[in-house]
Amino acid sequence: MSVRRVGIEEEFLLVDADTGSPVPVAREVLARCTDQDPATGPVVKPEFFLAQVEVNSRPHRALAEAGAELAETRSRIASVAADAGALLLAVPLPPFPDGPTGAGTLCSPGDRYERIRTQYGAVADSSLMCAMHVHVEVADDEEAVGIVNRVRPWVPLLVALSANSPYWRGADTGYASWRSRLWNAWPTSGPTEVFADASEYHRLTRQVVAAGSALDIALVNFDVRISSRYPTVEFRVADVCTDLRDALVVAALTRAAVEHASRAHDVGVPLVGWRTEALRSASWRAARFGLTDRLLCPMTAEPVPAAAAVDTMLATLHDELADAGDLDLVLTALKTGTATAGAQVQRQVFADAGPAGLLADLARRSAGTGSYPSR
Numbered sequence: 001m002s003v004r005r006v007g008i009e010e011e012f013l014l015v016d017a018d019t020g021s022p023v024p025v026a027r028e029v030l031a032r033c034t035d036q037d038p039a040t041g042p043v044v045k046p047e048f049f050l051a052q053v054e055v056n057s058r059p060h061r062a063l064a065e066a067g068a069e070l071a072e073t074r075s076r077i078a079s080v081a082a083d084a085g086a087l088l089l090a091v092p093l094p095p096f097p098d099g100p101t102g103a104g105t106l107c108s109p110g111d112r113y114e115r116i117r118t119q120y121g122a123v124a125d126s127s128l129m130c131a132m133h134v135h136v137e138v139a140d141d142e143e144a145v146g147i148v149n150r151v152r153p154w155v156p157l158l159v160a161l162s163a164n165s166p167y168w169r170g171a172d173t174g175y176a177s178w179r180s181r182l183w184n185a186w187p188t189s190g191p192t193e194v195f196a197d198a199s200e201y202h203r204l205t206r207q208v209v210a211a212g213s214a215l216d217i218a219l220v221n222f223d224v225r226i227s228s229r230y231p232t233v234e235f236r237v238a239d240v241c242t243d244l245r246d247a248l249v250v251a252a253l254t255r256a257a258v259e260h261a262s263r264a265h266d267v268g269v270p271l272v273g274w275r276t277e278a279l280r281s282a283s284w285r286a287a288r289f290g291l292t293d294r295l296l297c298p299m300t301a302e303p304v305p306a307a308a309a310v311d312t313m314l315a316t317l318h319d320e321l322a323d324a325g326d327l328d329l330v331l332t333a334l335k336t337g338t339a340t341a342g343a344q345v346q347r348q349v350f351a352d353a354g355p356a357g358l359l360a361d362l363a364r365r366s367a368g369t370g371s372y373p374s375r
Helices: 026-031 063-083 112-119 141-150 151-163 178-183 197-211 243-267 276-289 306-316 316-323 325-338 342-366
Strands: 006-016 043-048 053-057 084-089 129-137 223-228 234-240 294-296 303-305
Touching: 006 063, 006 243, 026 043, 026 053, 026 063, 026 276, 063 084, 063 129, 063 243, 063 342, 084 342, 141 151, 141 223, 141 234, 141 243, 151 234, 151 243, 151 276, 151 306, 178 234, 178 276, 223 303, 223 342, 234 306, 243 276, 243 316, 243 325, 276 294, 294 306, 303 342, 306 316, 306 325, 316 325
Parallel strands: none
Antiparallel strands: 006 053, 006 084, 006 129, 043 053, 129 234, 223 234, 294 303
16 A cells, blocks of 8 residues: 555534633534535534534545644634634643533534433543544555554553643643543443454454444444544544644554554564553553653563653654655654643643633644744
């Protein structure tokens, strides 16, 4: 396969411009964003709550093109939201307390959303959260399963690199990615065991749907899954990134990991023997500390400084990043410290400027109009 196409899904919060509390204006926003043609630009969609919207990019080989599309769409939604008295925030969780109306718990209308709420109860009700999903093109389901099996050790590092949710409803959680911990309350979220082939993968997904753990195939929320809609593998682990350049770094590394896994699968390189328990432990450390502490090395499963784990990732995926034209983007961002430290930036801004300053900074950077804080 030539350079694999990538699609990026971003979820956003809609919040009150003065208090930062979620506001249920998604229908007003969506009503003014329905004229976009999926063949020529990103699609703006409803999400589970009325205080959020989702944007799906078109598939692209050049990440710069995906970034340009998403930047324009972020700016457009921010403008429409402003007309409704709201701000667009590319932030994984509501950083500020909910308002007196409880708008953050208002569910979007629709039979499927009501079925989800009935089936999952408080898990659904507490899931006002925004992720970034990355789709990477594959040839077929057999290649996809080989990739799903082999990218498992890289997933915790993607959690750490995208960690952007230290605050939740007015409190500092102590975590770099609290969203990923809340997400794990869903019954099928998290890592999977190795699959023998595509038939075994599909048999398991049918089994969890039949058992009621997933309402339907779209709610089989594995960390990495075969998409039921597109010829892709879908990574569902990243926090939505406030700065779009961070999102592109995560997407570039995701694509490189997929390509590396496919090449290894083709020549029969033995799998790195991670158990799911070790993967859960690695993802917990990534969510707790981001890039500020020790992480589990993707090759040895031993604790190492976060910088060493990232260096291992860059060294292993060097050729795949170069072949896709993404190496300079990633090296510049990671080596100069100008990307992938979202939780640290939020805490820094809060310490310097308080809640009002954090709200203003998140809004500016989400819409692409703010300067990037020094780190």
